[in-house]
Amino acid sequence: MSRQTSLQLPRGRPRSFDEDEAVARAMDVFWSRGYHATALPDLLRATKLSRGSLYAAFGDKHSLFLRALDRYIADALARMDVEFESRQEPVDGLRTCLAGYVDRTSGANGRRGCLLVATAMELAGQDADVGRRVASFFKAMEARIADALSRAKAAGRLADGVEPASAARILVCFVEGLRVVGKTAPARATSQAAVDALLDRFIR
16 A cells, blocks of 8 residues: 655745845835834835735834834944944044944935934834834944944043043934934035044044
């Protein structure tokens, strides 16, 4: 008697779209419109997904927004890790990091603003999931800057009386404030002058 061979059939239909790309497209919509002003049809158009596919992959609008915010944060921290790479002179890394913020706060880039700052202002006080992510990002950013400043201090590059921890907190507040001012599309020279003036107080 022949034995029947049991075939393992696939469960459900495989997803025929790139989730990372869909999250990136959704992120752009949330970034441009804000969380509350983004409607489901906006997300469906941007991701090119059906309602069923979007909900099956990401859950509801809030869950998709958290995925988009996580991507934005991961990209920002990865960029800082490159800028503050330990084999690089810490002061050079700090200048590179701040130069990036100058680029992102000038002209059309500045007018677009920062998804994280916009999210903090719109949701952080009323959405615990968002609030934790925003606070965690600022803490991680501050830690990276403090580490660079500590290495600069060890190399004798910090001005007298400058402590890395407090200076890092000031710099985080400064660059995020720069993102807000950037909504008025200042000239690049204006943002750069503000950065130079602050660094002159910290670096020798």
